[in-house]
Amino acid sequence: AHLDALLPSEKTAPETIHKAMRYSIFAGGKRLRPVLCLAACEACGGDPKNALTPACASEMLHTYSLIHDDLPCMDDDDYRRGRLTNHKIFGDGVAVLAGDALLNESFLALASYEPLETRFSPLDFIKSLSSAGGSKNLIGGQIMDIEAEGKSNEITYKALVKIHEGKTGALLTSAIEMGGMAANATASQQDSLRRFGSNIGLAFQVIDDILDVTQDSASLGKTAGKDLLMEKATYPALLGLEKAKEIAEELTSNAINAAQELPEPSVLLVLADYLLKRKK
Amino acid sequence: AHLDALLPSEKTAPETIHKAMRYSIFAGGKRLRPVLCLAACEACGGDPKNALTPACASEMLHTYSLIHDDLPCMDDDDYRRGRLTNHKIFGDGVAVLAGDALLNESFLALASYEPLETRFSPLDFIKSLSSAGGSKNLIGGQIMDIEAEGKSNEITYKALVKIHEGKTGALLTSAIEMGGMAANATASQQDSLRRFGSNIGLAFQVIDDILDVTQDSASLGKTAGKDLLMEKATYPALLGLEKAKEIAEELTSNAINAAQELPEPSVLLVLADYLLKRKK
Numbered sequence: 001a002h003l004d005a006l007l008p009s010e011k012t013a014p015e016t017i018h019k020a021m022r023y024s025i026f027a028g029g030k031r032l033r034p035v036l037c038l039a040a041c042e043a044c045g046g047d048p049k050n051a052l053t054p055a056c057a058s059e060m061l062h063t064y065s066l067i068h069d070d071l072p073c074m075d076d077d078d079y080r081r082g083r084l085t086n087h088k089i090f091g092d093g094v095a096v097l098a099g100d101a102l103l104n105e106s107f108l109a110l111a112s113y114e115p116l117e118t119r120f121s122p123l124d125f126i127k128s129l130s131s132a133g134g135s136k137n138l139i140g141g142q143i144m145d146i147e148a149e150g151k152s153n154e155i156t157y158k159a160l161v162k163i164h165e166g167k168t169g170a171l172l173t174s175a176i177e178m179g180g181m182a183a184n185a186t187a188s189q190q191d192s193l194r195r196f197g198s199n200i201g202l203a204f205q206v207i208d209d210i211l212d213v214t215q216d217s218a219s220l221g222k223t224a225g226k227d228l229l230m231e232k233a234t235y236p237a238l239l240g241l242e243k244a245k246e247i248a249e250e251l252t253s254n255a256i257n258a259a260q261e262l263p264e265p266s267v268l269l270v271l272a273d274y275l276l277k278r279k280k
Numbered sequence: 281a282h283l284d285a286l287l288p289s290e291k292t293a294p295e296t297i298h299k300a301m302r303y304s305i306f307a308g309g310k311r312l313r314p315v316l317c318l319a320a321c322e323a324c325g326g327d328p329k330n331a332l333t334p335a336c337a338s339e340m341l342h343t344y345s346l347i348h349d350d351l352p353c354m355d356d357d358d359y360r361r362g363r364l365t366n367h368k369i370f371g372d373g374v375a376v377l378a379g380d381a382l383l384n385e386s387f388l389a390l391a392s393y394e395p396l397e398t399r400f401s402p403l404d405f406i407k408s409l410s411s412a413g414g415s416k417n418l419i420g421g422q423i424m425d426i427e428a429e430g431k432s433n434e435i436t437y438k439a440l441v442k443i444h445e446g447k448t449g450a451l452l453t454s455a456i457e458m459g460g461m462a463a464n465a466t467a468s469q470q471d472s473l474r475r476f477g478s479n480i481g482l483a484f485q486v487i488d489d490i491l492d493v494t495q496d497s498a499s500l501g502k503t504a505g506k507d508l509l510m511e512k513a514t515y516p517a518l519l520g521l522e523k524a525k526e527i528a529e530e531l532t533s534n535a536i537n538a539a540q541e542l543p544e545p546s547v548l549l550v551l552a553d554y555l556l557k558r559k560k
Contacts, residue, residue: 008415017415017423068380073353073372092353093426096376100348101415103380107387108410111403122403123391130388135288135297135381143297146373 002052003059006109020090020098021105024063027081032204032275033058033172037179039267040193043259046117046183053113054125054178057106061133062171064102067095069142075230082221103133118184125178132174141166148233155233161202168208169201176200188261195258196268203251204275209234210244211280220280252276282332283339286389300370300378301385304343307361312484312555313338313452317459319547320473323539326397326463333393334405334458337386341413342451344382347375349422355510362501383413398464405458412454421446428513435513441482448488449481456480468541475538476548483531484555489514490524491560500560532556 003025008018034055041051070077070085071092077085087095110129113122132138144163148155176197180190209227213236217224227234235244255272259265283305288298314335321331350357350365351372357365367375390409393402412418424443428435456477460470489507493516497504507514515524535552539545 012416014415014420014423014427016427017419021415064380068376071353071373071376073351073376093351094423096348096351096353097419097422097426100344100380100383101419103383104410104413104419105415107406108414111406111410123401126387126391126406130384130391133384134388135294135301135385136292139297139377139381139384140294142377143294143374146377147294147296 003056006053006056006060007105016090016094017097017101020086020094021101023089024067024080024086024098025060025102027083029059029063029081031059033062033175036172036197036200036268036271037175037182039271040176040179040196041183042179043262043265043268044180044183044185044189044193045263046179046185048179050116050118051179051182053109054129054182055175057109057113057125057129058171058175058178060102060106060109061129061138064099064106065133065138065142065171067099067102071095074142074146075226077223077226079217079222106133115182118182120181120184124181128174128177128181132170137166137170139166141168141170145232150231152231152233152237155238157238160233160235160238164202164205165198168205169198172201172204173197192258192261196255196272199251199255199258200272200275203248203255203272206235206244206248206251207275207278209236210241210248211278213241215279248276283336286333286336286340287385296370296374297377297381300366300374301381303369304347304360304366304378305340305382307363309339309343309361311339313342313455316452316477316480316548316551317455317462319551320456320459320476321463322459323542323545323548324460324463324465324469324473325543326459326465328459330396330398331459331462333389334409334462335455337389337393337405337409338451338455338458340382340386340389341409341418344379344386345413345418345422345451347379347382351375354422354426355506357503357506359497359502386413395462398462400461400464404461408454408457408461412450417446417450419446421448421450425512430511432511432513432517435518437518440513440515440518444482444485445478448485449478452481452484453477472538472541476535476552479531479535479538480552480555483528483535483552486515486524486528486531487555487558489516490521490528491558493521495559528556 010019012018037051037055038048041048067086069075070080071087078088086098110122110126141163176193180193212227215224252272259268290299292298317331317335317338318328321328347366349355350360351367358368390402390406421443456473460473492507495504532552539548
């Protein structure tokens with residue numbers, strides 16, 4: 001409902017761009033980043049309602065990155081979240097612009113955000129999100145990912161972690177950090193949240209790689225076996241499936257330990273467990 | 281120099297993305313938006329140095345929109361500012377990401393901006409820029425432009441103005457408005473600046489259309505005759521070359537009148553005259 005309220009309606013001119021933005025935002029993803037943002041707010045004793053705008057901003061930024069990532073000149077994916085990708089419906093040009101518009105909109109939303117009962121200003125949230133989304137983090141990870149394609153034999157475990165810290169970890173951690181900021185978290189709570197974020201972010205990606213080889217496209221809602229096809233380095237390929245599962249468990253356990261330092265961690269703990277056991 | 285200071289160096293990892301961002305930013309454009317921003321600051325009695333960060337943010341946002349606009353799935357242009365377009369050098373995938381990164385970086389720059397001697401906060405600047413760059417303005421204009429392709433016979437003068445108010449006018453006006461904000465402009469000065477901006481923005485586009493049919497590619501630094509080829513509606517096509525020139529003069533004259541309401545308009549006046557007489 002909050003995403004719906006923040007985004008221009010489909011009837012807003014020019015209709016095509018708003019339809020395209022909403023098509024991908026309301027495609028029924030897991031909403032992992034916003035849920036983590038709200039749960040992090042609650043974990044630090046805040047009212048999750050106060051974190052709704054940064055939660056939605058993180059989802060807009062994530063969705064823009066998916067739309068661009070799926071383009072023929074990037075990963076060239078036809079399916080996402082169980083339906084045709086944005087460019088398959090609206091064409092490549094409109095898909096580029098729909099991604100651009102969602103990125104822009106995420107900052108417009110934060111610029112109009114009025115955080116309550118916290119020492120953090122909207123600027124602090126904008127800094128967190130634009131840093132996570134920038135060329136040294138999310139976009140940096142995507143560039144490294146492109147450059148690593150077809151070189152799956154040369155990539156080390158360390159290099160693979162670096163790609164995913166950028167591609168996935170930075171934005172997950174920012175969503176979690178912004179949740180803490182909305183709860184006026186102490187410096188020590190922010191530190192716990194960041195450790196939770198970096199461990200859960202990496203665990204998320206290891207599990208994603210495992211699912212890509214163990215699940216089919218229908219259950220994933222996107223093309224399975226894609227990593228092998230694109231000659232991408234993955235954790236199962238580097239470490240073997242069993243060792244990759246062990247690492248996912250270890251990272252999840254680290255995340256759980258960090259969350260338990262917080263006053264109200266119950267939802268964060270449920271999420272950590274759900275992410276480890278998920279089948280898509 | 282300020283753009284150079286704001287952007288990560290080419291040696292910053294991952295190097296490819298920072299090289300690609302800098303390739304287009306330092307391709308020697310007219311710097312029209314930043315110059316208008318600084319001149320607007322001066323016109324309202326401010327020190328142009330105080331407007332350097334919003335000036336650079338407007339150029340980053342403009343450059344991202346050019347990189348994406350030049351992509352094969354959009355206008356498919358091989359030359360821009362006299363050299364190969366971003367995707368011709370770095371490939372389409374990296375060009376998409378370089379545009380994304382510049383858009384993101386424009387907000388990161390404003391989030392760290394510390395305006396001096398003005399009642400406006402960085403958030404006011406972020407609101408102005410993200411509104412101008414959003415789906416109802418800059419991106420909206422690009423969508424309308426895509427949808428109007430091949431329909432040059434059906435487009436009315438009013439519809440053409442609407443496309444360009446979005447595509448060009450909104451960002452030019454935001455750059456000018458931010459210059460005024462950096463000078464702590466009064467509401468009445470902001471009103472004069474906005475009238476200057478909307479008239480100069482439209483004049484700029486009418487002249488662009490005229491140059492596209494009267495100049496060759498070498499003097500333009502980009503592909504001439506492109507509008508005709510893409511079956512785009514243009515002012516000369518709609519009105520005839522002579523009438524289009526008259527309208528450009530009339531709009532420039534409106535802009536000059538608005539600028540003359542300000543305390544120190546001399547640079548704005550020089551710019552208005554330069555834009556009318558430019559050959560590229």
